[in-house]
Amino acid sequence: MKILFISPRYEGGIGGHAFRVAEKLRESGFDVKLMHVPHVPIKNLKNPSFAIFGMIKAIFDREKYDVVHAWNVPSAFVMKFVKAKKKVLSVHGIYSEQVDVLHSTATSSMVSNAESKVLKFADVLTTDSKSVQKTYKEKLNLDFVYLPAPLDIKKFNEIPDVKKIENQIAYVGRDSFEKGTDILRNIEPQIKGKIVYCTNMSWVEAMKNLKASFVLVVPSRMESLPQSIKEAFFLKIPVIATNVGDIPEVIKNNETGIIVPPNDPQLLLDAINSLLEDKDKASTMAEHAYDFIMENFTWEKLISKYTDFYKNLS
Known part of the structure; x- marks a missing residue:
């Protein structure tokens, strides 16, 4: 089967997921090509130029x-x-809502009106999010x-052993409004630990920082399901996150x-400081989270x- 993947980039977020899917499909005997397209590297021109x-x-x-x-x-x-027999489109969030948060009202209105038409370009629609x-x-x-x-647990063989840094808190993801990094920075002076922001760094470096931390914080205003949560689960790093998108599907409060x-800085602050002080609770949650991810979200469980x-598309 001959498949063409199209993405503005093949790292981070949905682009990184596309790259990982391509790798796994090739291992299973599929012929997968990635289309690489140039774009103008200016915020409001990136997507239109692409x-x-x-x-x-x-x-x-x-x-x-074929696809x-x-x-x-x-x-x-x-x-x-x-030119393809079947056309598939994947989204990892409600696109018009994402644009509404990040762009002007005029842009948001235009995208919202076009959204349903664009989605119908595809024969099949997919998402990684039940919400x-x-x-x-x-x-x-x-x-x-x-x-x-899925989480590719074999990739973690690339992550060296690191020493835990006392009360280090990790943030892994884009530095943007919808991710809530401004909320985390505003409460940072009151946190009883040090935050390392893994934003513009390689995946290996981000995972080294995460592995050395005591907790991952996901302060997002909107999400589907961040891969960083699954990565933290596998590394047995406890997670504090907001109840948006599919996050409540994997984080059972006080269990995983x-x-x-x-948008509640005080409750986020209280949760971080409380967990930093209760290492036994953090360890128990991390063990439960590891069991959950191994049972539900590895490539071994989901490749079929x-x-x-x-x-089935052919």
Whole structure:
């Protein structure tokens, strides 16, 4: 089976997930090609330039594919012009809501009006989030296939042993408004520990910092399901996160982690300081979280779900 993946980038977030899926599919005998498209590296021009350059590239691409799989809404504009028997689009959040938080009202209104049309470019829609699946069904009456994003535990062999840093707190992800990093920075002076922000660094460096920490904090205002939570679970690092998106699907409060409401700095602060002081509770939660991730979210558990999905498209 010949498959083309399209993503603005192949690292971090949904792009990183696309790259990992491509790797695993190749290991299972699929022929997967990644389309690389240039873009203008200016905030409000990145996605539009990617879509324009990608459409031009797709129009002149003479290859034909069994499946073209676009990752996130901007890639759908490129996917539309690719010659393929089946077209798949994956989203890891409610795109119009993400734009609403990050951009102007005019941009948000334009995207919201176009969203349903763009999603219909695809023959099949997928998401890694049950909450996204439910919301799009209620909002636009669209059906999404749920394909959870697995954790590749073999990659952790690249992470060396590190010494724990007393009361170190890790943040892993983009430094942006929807991720709530401003909330974490505002309470930082009152936290009884030191925060290391793993934002612009390689995955290996981020994991080394996470492994050396006592807790991962996810202060997001909106999410699907951050991969960093699964990574922390595997490394047996307890997690404090907000109850947005699919986070409550994996974090059972005081069992596999601690859940707090979004946009509540005081409760987030209290949870962090309390867990730093209760090492026994932190250790117990980390063990439960590790068991949960090994049972539900490794590639060994989920690879057949992916291979069956692509085989059933033909």
